[in-house]
Amino acid sequence: MTVVSNTGPLARYRMMRRIRSFEERVGELFLKGGSAGSMLHLSIGEEAVVGLTDAMRDGDSFTTHHRGHGVFLGRGADPNRMMAEIAGKQDGYCRGKGGSMHIADRALGHLGANAIVGGGISHVIGAGLTYRNRGTGQISVAFFGDGAMSQGILYESMNMAALWQLPVIFCCINNQYGMGTRVDRSAGSRDFPARAAAFGLNAARADGAEVETVHDTARAMVSAAREGRPGFLEIDAYRFFGHARMDKSPYRTPEEEAEGRQRDPLARARARLLAEGAAEAAELDRIDAAAGTEMDGALDHALAAPAPALSTMFQDVYAPGTPAPRPQADRLRAVLAEEARA
Amino acid sequence: MTVVSNTGPLARYRMMRRIRSFEERVGELFLKGGSAGSMLHLSIGEEAVVGLTDAMRDGDSFTTHHRGHGVFLGRGADPNRMMAEIAGKQDGYCRGKGGSMHIADRALGHLGANAIVGGGISHVIGAGLTYRNRGTGQISVAFFGDGAMSQGILYESMNMAALWQLPVIFCCINNQYGMGTRVDRSAGSRDFPARAAAFGLNAARADGAEVETVHDTARAMVSAAREGRPGFLEIDAYRFFGHARMDKSPYRTPEEEAEGRQRDPLARARARLLAEGAAEAAELDRIDAAAGTEMDGALDHALAAPAPALSTMFQDVYAPGTPAPRPQADRLRAVLAEEARA
Amino acid sequence: MTETTYREAIRQALIDGMEADADVILMGEEVGLYGGAYGVTKGLIDMFGASRVIDTPISEPAIIGAAIGAAMTGLRPVAELMYVDFAGMAMDQIANQAAKSRYMFGGQIGVPMVLRTQGGTGRSAAAQHSQSLEAWMLHTPGLRLVMPGTVNDAYHLLRQALRQPDPVVVIEHKGLYTMKGQLDVATPDGAWGQPVTRRTGRDLVILTYSRMLHESLAAADRLAQAGVEAEVIDLRCLNPLDEAPLIEAVRRTGRAMVVTEAAVTGSVASDIAARLGESCFDWLEEPVLRLGGEDIPIPVSPALEKGSIPSADLVHDTALWLVTRKAPPWAA
Amino acid sequence: MTETTYREAIRQALIDGMEADADVILMGEEVGLYGGAYGVTKGLIDMFGASRVIDTPISEPAIIGAAIGAAMTGLRPVAELMYVDFAGMAMDQIANQAAKSRYMFGGQIGVPMVLRTQGGTGRSAAAQHSQSLEAWMLHTPGLRLVMPGTVNDAYHLLRQALRQPDPVVVIEHKGLYTMKGQLDVATPDGAWGQPVTRRTGRDLVILTYSRMLHESLAAADRLAQAGVEAEVIDLRCLNPLDEAPLIEAVRRTGRAMVVTEAAVTGSVASDIAARLGESCFDWLEEPVLRLGGEDIPIPVSPALEKGSIPSADLVHDTALWLVTRKAPPWAA
Numbered sequence A, B: 001m002t003v004v005s006n007t008g009p010l011a012r013y014r015m016m017r018r019i020r021s022f023e024e025r026v027g028e029l030f031l032k033g034g035s036a037g038s039m040l041h042l043s044i045g046e047e048a049v050v051g052l053t054d055a056m057r058d059g060d061s062f063t064t065h066h067r068g069h070g071v072f073l074g075r076g077a078d079p080n081r082m083m084a085e086i087a088g089k090q091d092g093y094c095r096g097k098g099g100s101m102h103i104a105d106r107a108l109g110h111l112g113a114n115a116i117v118g119g120g121i122s123h124v125i126g127a128g129l130t131y132r133n134r135g136t137g138q139i140s141v142a143f144f145g146d147g148a149m150s151q152g153i154l155y156e157s158m159n160m161a162a163l164w165q166l167p168v169i170f171c172c173i174n175n176q177y178g179m180g181t182r183v184d185r186s187a188g189s190r191d192f193p194a195r196a197a198a199f200g201l202n203a204a205r206a207d208g209a210e211v212e213t214v215h216d217t218a219r220a221m222v223s224a225a226r227e228g229r230p231g232f233l234e235i236d237a238y239r240f241f242g243h244a245r246m247d248k249s250p251y252r253t254p255e256e257e258a259e260g261r262q263r264d265p266l267a268r269a270r271a272r273l274l275a276e277g278a279a280e281a282a283e284l285d286r287i288d289a290a291a292g293t294e295m296d297g298a299l300d301h302a303l304a305a306p307a308p309a310l311s312t313m314f315q316d317v318y319a320p321g322t323p324a325p326r327p328q329a330d331r332l333r334a335v336l337a338e339e340a341r342a
Numbered sequence C, D: 001m002t003e004t005t006y007r008e009a010i011r012q013a014l015i016d017g018m019e020a021d022a023d024v025i026l027m028g029e030e031v032g033l034y035g036g037a038y039g040v041t042k043g044l045i046d047m048f049g050a051s052r053v054i055d056t057p058i059s060e061p062a063i064i065g066a067a068i069g070a071a072m073t074g075l076r077p078v079a080e081l082m083y084v085d086f087a088g089m090a091m092d093q094i095a096n097q098a099a100k101s102r103y104m105f106g107g108q109i110g111v112p113m114v115l116r117t118q119g120g121t122g123r124s125a126a127a128q129h130s131q132s133l134e135a136w137m138l139h140t141p142g143l144r145l146v147m148p149g150t151v152n153d154a155y156h157l158l159r160q161a162l163r164q165p166d167p168v169v170v171i172e173h174k175g176l177y178t179m180k181g182q183l184d185v186a187t188p189d190g191a192w193g194q195p196v197t198r199r200t201g202r203d204l205v206i207l208t209y210s211r212m213l214h215e216s217l218a219a220a221d222r223l224a225q226a227g228v229e230a231e232v233i234d235l236r237c238l239n240p241l242d243e244a245p246l247i248e249a250v251r252r253t254g255r256a257m258v259v260t261e262a263a264v265t266g267s268v269a270s271d272i273a274a275r276l277g278e279s280c281f282d283w284l285e286e287p288v289l290r291l292g293g294e295d296i297p298i299p300v301s302p303a304l305e306k307g308s309i310p311s312a313d314l315v316h317d318t319a320l321w322l323v324t325r326k327a328p329p330w331a332a
Ligand SMILES: Cc1ncc(C[n+]2csc(CCOP(=O)(O)OP(=O)(O)O)c2C)c(N)n1
Pocket: A041, A065, A066, A067, A115, A116, A117, A118, A144, A145, A146, A147, A148, A149, A175, A177, A178, A179, A239, A243, C029, C058, C060, C082, C086, C089
């Protein structure tokens, strides 16, 4: 399967717009009562992560945190299957078993979103070992939030990456908040690249309001990682909305929010494309409209898709062809029926 | 209870000698078959930790790793009760339940040695919270090895210490090895203080061959910690012998060992005391001999001490006066006897 | 006696506990400004200040470890693990440190802390936010373990936990926070360590706890319509647990079912069933039956999630089968 | 058929497994230069090189996590957790990640890895290095779990584990490494998922696994002298486990005991007893009895340690009691 990569500023704009439109539809899905649960974490404001996803290549792999829709779309996800999964439907990416926080796609190298803060970070170490041992030239990228900077496994993983010179990148999408906790209330020191550098990583921070800046930094870091020089990239962004769908962010001021939303990577990219003459307003409008139409389609698809059959709950606990869990009804039947016979 | 503290170079020499003599007797205890198991980790070569223990005060608390005999003696431990515990005897510090790796003394502020690498580090955060909330001016120190630099909980704890400005110190006794792994094979970067500094700690490295250097650095760090500026101190030392009593260190060369043992804090301290005219050889010899006699006594005491009674195994799982575990024999008796009656 | 919610009862217990004892502190992710992921600690930081209601970084092992150190040195921390599912990161601190310190140190150093957490299904929170992991805690000597199923217990078990000299794990249920019920701050439902009979009956005993208590009570009501009288015992304190009342009841009725929301294999239900099998053997008319969650991770789809754990219907049908030998349709 | 040790059998299984499949890698603390804390991997780094036998930093969560990522991308890692006691730090990676990935991702991504570890008492290694934590693993859907008790199983269960598409936890016993026995590399003791009858008998069934197999067999020999014939079944594969042979044996003899070294409350023994209580009820002459470790942390004193777990004597006395109603002296 081929993934979009290294596509240029206009294509990155389009991707960012698709992400935003997608996330807006996720919000609608929830309001329509169509999502599986309310643990939906929108990545609006963090679209400049496309600067890194677009610097990756076909065959590269990655893991994400719970706020990973944007990253996944950036690597080529099918919005229909994503939205269906978020709705808990049978033809979602994970057959309605994973949902928003546990989406994956082996074909696109998505080794899994994770609902455990920091839970997927160390998996890229293993992927890196595979690529190193086989000399494939692939890299693996762990995407996570600023909250994961407080998880010990991140440091264990960074140490291994540096020690073994693995083709991996740690990407911290710093949206300034872990739930209601602003980063200055969770971090003894806010210089995250310094932490990574102290473990021997190639570390940098990029302005998450400027996708092209992110992309420039990311491109260099990806090349280095491919040569066995692992990296750490902090993308400095702002979480436009609440933590999850229920959260109205009472712990921050409207002024702060308004200011944070000024750092909008989409608005900035649009302005830049226009200013540099790289695109005309009409063209950008068409891109925007197309993204909206596409994601409306994904929403409709998800709402219309069938729910998984009850019996599917026993599938995929273990691999096909190996002993499956015994349904409780079978056990009860055996006990009570046999017992009656004795 | 009063603990020796801030005693001057000669007293530090004496303490280091007592530690070495104690550890030598632990080796004998093992050879005599008197130790509870073989998980005995000698701190020979690491005696300069006294530079820090001696900078602490009465009432300060600490936790140690599995190689903590020296630290504990440095804080005033009774060698008889220690050796008895290492022998698994009733009148040991922990009534023969903990052994070498789980020794503690509430009265001396020893909150516990730990057999989990990194297991006790975060406990000083809690102690620091207690002292901060109560404004007592106490500090709490976590002692651990270079191996624990790979444990995530260390970074989680350092971040909390820096964030909350707690009166705590992290002391890494770097003896260059974690079992058979030399530190360059476990650390992506060997600049440990840089890691701590990146979290916002007051970080330093001191030469573990020179107890007075350690002491000077430690004194300043302890004062800062008392004011809420937490610290990280690496003591650069060498593990003279194998990891535990069974290990002959085949993974390192005799040349390396010989060189490492040149960095002997006792020999250096002795030479310095003599050179500076702070003590005469005869006096130091007397100190050495007295330490030997004292620790012979501890060894004899441990060998002669009674083993704990079998019934004590059910004590101290929970606090006295609360429901204790039901011994299996009671359960079997109830089942089989009552059953027979029915 | 006032009507309130399970959430409010816990919040009140924290407030009363903190007012009664200045050493009580709360610490955990989002317990302060945010007021707790499920709103349990709302406003407490304003009442007690940031040095007693401590928002922590997302560092589960160090949160528990810090609580241990605080407990060892004289505070009485209530550490919150936002979801019991995160215990996997912190089991070393829970099981190797908190639970074992008193013992390893020969009784010198106790760890009087409370670990508040919540578990269970019902919110489509998927495999990593819906588990019932009490079996791990029950299998750890040195811990105490309680799981309130009623509003009154939500209050009192926490107050009682705050007076225990040893670490107590309190597992709440995310599906119960909005449940209403009567709170009598003067009168606990039962003493520490005692099960409570929530309904008496002569035909069989249903032993359960936490949210399954309510499915079981609902089932018992329907069973009564069919002429079957089920006794429902709320285990509530899983450790310590006085087994005598369970044994008496099961010997009296000769039939028993243990109901849990956890994956049934290796569950607390297995353990209780094994104990009753030992101590009630000669009195049993039927096998002690376990009813639990399916042995699968929790799926996100609301329908699959619901279908994977016991419902009042399932409890009812199985109990009826056990007592009357009338097999339900799904058993065909 | 050759005589060798349990340790050597495991080592041979690793060698044969690595030779058979170039994707197999080992990773863990001290598995390389040091040769393993118990010498199991001695020399393997020389045979297979440092890219296949990987010494790791002391980072249990990241070791398991790295193995997961390697398994997801095509390698077949054998990750070593030096002591099962350290599982507390890594249960998130074991239970939330390795065990649940296939399910959460709808079957797309399996995690074909082996987690080798060891547990148990016998070396005065105290509370944090002597536990038997298989109950945590058994209670985790998505994992497989085997515990070899013989030399031949030490070899074959590991070889079989290396062919499984899902994560397998192999828990060895530190007290068995030096045990000698027969290894037949061509013939496993039993198929994957099958219990093995190690001794037949008509009077009762002793179900057990790992080191307790040997205490049970020794007890059975002594019981035979008293005219009591005990059948001894080695559970070996705790998941998957074909229960049919257990049920057949218990129904045949009417008496059963489950013996484990783990703290008995919440143990695997409880689970097996509960299952047998359900499925053999009408055939049982006596309750299914559990024999396990005391519900305490493991003390360091050799005498206390030994006294806290079942011995051949205890198994013998209890079995005799169960069969003949002759109470042992200690029951007085
Ligand atoms: C181990 C763990 N601890 C806590 C949580 C609860 N939780 C979910 S998201 C979150 C905040 C994460 O913040 P961050 O990493 O910055 O990601 P963001 O939500 O900002 O994208 C928390 C505390 C969790 N899911 N996992």
